[in-house]
Amino acid sequence: MRLTEGDRGRIAEAVGQAERATSGEIFCVLAGRVSSYVDVSLVWAALAALAVPALLIPFGFGLSWPEGWPTSGWQAAHASTSAVAGQTLAVYALIQALLFALVFVLTRIPPVLRWVTPRSIRRARVRAAALQQFLAHGVHVTRERTGVLILAALAEHQVELITDELILQKVDAGVWADAVAALVRGLKAGSPAAGFEAAVRQCGDVLAAHFPPRPDNPNELSDRLIVL
Template identity: 65%
Template sequence: MVMRITQDDQSRIAQAIAAAEAATSGEIFCVVSRRVSSYGDVALAWSAAAALILPALLIPFGFEGVWPFGGGWEAAHESGLTVGRALGGYVAVQAAVFAGVLLLSLIPTVRRWMTPGGLRRARVRRAALQQFLAHGVHVTRERTGVLIFAALDDHQVELIADEGIHAQVDQGVWGDAVAALTTEMKAGRPAQGFEIAIGQCGQVLARHFPPRTDNPNELPDHLVIL
């Protein structure tokens, strides 16, 4: 199922950000990315490993890498020709396995299964940090910006809080917001997930960073879709 975020969803998220920020001097910034990486290196690694290992595993079962073309009578002493055909057949099987695994990796679900969870988390984290810096979430007056980042194809959610928040807030408090957004994304309700996560982040920020007398909106409230 391809998740869609409609204009109405974006309006709901923007309203949730504005409402949460009304009670705090902190800033909440939300980004959604369809994918953070093609993971082409992972697909190539799986394909190469399969091409090297699978044909070798077939040898104990009688696979001799016989060239699939030709045939007929041969002189037994023509060992060079026979070995050449066997090697050619083995290479052909390796090429077929490589191509087959590479084609399978084009299926998003298969590609996600091939990619180690730790690698996906690391690349989503890196993409979130890039967005954190690119949109200036780190340059608010009191360093109290929070980025909520969702990677749709990776099925990953990342939350990054700036330095000013780290000094006063236990990072474990963000777990409920991440869990809520993850649950709603799985259910195909991205707007509701963001609304809940934004509300929970706003409550944390309001407790530690109440609004100032002058409380400008330092970051846009709209959802950024990559």
């Protein structure tokens, strides 16, 4: 999902227009992916490697080398217990290694990774990324603590909206649901610029109702969309 310079300009213009009616500040971020989720892939791969071979044994799956390999067809008529145990462990370890590698590679495919990653984990990491951007770009240090950050994470299919201290005190958190819904609609329609424009207008209306513009109303944060 790509944004042209024209799209970015539309979003910046929407932010500027919304901020002219309020002392609040709106900051927008678009992230392709907020986490690699390597740990999620590792967990699934480890679970498969540990569980699948053990689950196959009750169904008669034998843990032994294929006949004739690796001994070129020569076998002892009565193998010792230690030899059989060693062979079984070697086959078990090989199957585990192959399963681990296979599941890890499969879960690195983006649609598969999103499917196997619990929504709670995706939500938590998008929230953490939004907080990081909130702090990194100084949305928390506006003069009256009236900053709003809107972040959309494309790979996670999540939108996060964070408001600063004074807004939290005066505005009910549920009020921002319309802005989030507007952005989600735009993203689902393949038009992130239109989604951000609609969300910014919604936020601007809320901010204007609670935080009218000051006589001196400087633009404290950039109006440009940040793309990660």
